[in-house]
Amino acid sequence: MVKNKKILIVGLANKYSIAAGIAESLYENGAKLGFSIQNERFEKFINEFSKNYDSDFTQICDLSNDIEIKDLIKKAVDKWGKIDGIVHSVGFAPADQLSGNIEECISREGFQIAHDISSYSFSGVIKEAYPHMSNNSSIITLTYIGSQQATPNYNVMGMAKASLEASVRYFSSTLGEKGVRVNSISAGPIKTLAASGIKGFKSMLNKHGANTPLARNITAREVGNTATFLLSDMSSGITGQTIYVDGGYNIQSMDFD
Incomplete structure (x- = not known):
């Protein structure tokens, strides 16, 4: 499906992250992968992780810094020529923004950080990358x-994810004629490092799994398989969409006995 496609995964944190599930699926389907990490703290991990995927491109990139984003894309282009796909797997808000009622915990600084890292970073990467992307290429986030429905403790992250989804629609509307598709995957809750920062996440995970049509939680690999489809030519007619991989949770308005 993605044989020999050069795909950059932005925001890999650890082997339990959704991005790791995406990398696994892409690699098994023949993609050539590159990775970016946030800072030196993850360098030992990414050096070991990338060996398992025959990757010859890893780069530290602080996504709050436009110069580092520009450098990331330049080095990817220098290595590969053209980029066939990008996976944006990034989300962050200060811990004090993810606990309690939003009217009590929200701050200007927390709001700005959440939107900068979780939403603008996507726009910043696309702005630098799109001139160097191949025809029939694909970008996913x-x-x-929680971007569409109020979710306990998700707070400013819900706002930032709503902004991110709007970005998908706007970029897809103009990049389509340049041969670049843009989509997002709305995944059900998965136990990751990022999710662990949300107060009450374990309860959220349990309730979600018990109240989906599939009667279980989804896995990072299931998200990865959907990502592989969206990054492949098999999805050439799909752009500007949010694809739900949540066991059907989003279609229900109430629980059924």
Whole structure:
């Protein structure tokens, strides 16, 4: 499906992250992968992780810094020539923004950080990358239903994810004629490093799994398989969409006995 496609995964944090599930699926389907990490703290991990995927491109990139984003894309282009796909797997808000009622915890600084890292970073990467992307290329990002429905403790991350989803629609509307598709995957809750920062996440995970039509939680690999489809030519007619991989949770308005 993605044989020999050069795909850059932005925001890999650890082997339990959704991005790792995406990398696994892409690699098994023949993609050539590159990775970016946030800072030196993850360098030992990414050096070991990338060996398992025959990757010859890893780069530290602080996504709050436009110069580092520009350098990331330049080095990817220098290595590969053209980029066939990008996975944006990034989300962050200060811990004090993810606990309690939003009217009590929201701050200007927390709001700005959440939107800068979780939403603008996507726009910043696309701005630098699109001139260097191949025809029939694809970009995906990861979101969550908290962008559409008020979710306990998700707070400013829900706002930032709503902004991210709007970005998908706007970029897809103009990049389509340049041969670049843009989509998002709204995944159900998965136990990751990022999710662990949300107060009450374990309860959220349990309730979600018990109340989906599939009667279980989804896995990072299931998200990865959907990502592989969206990054492949098999999805050539799909752009500007949010694809739900949540066991059907989003279609229900109430629980059924």
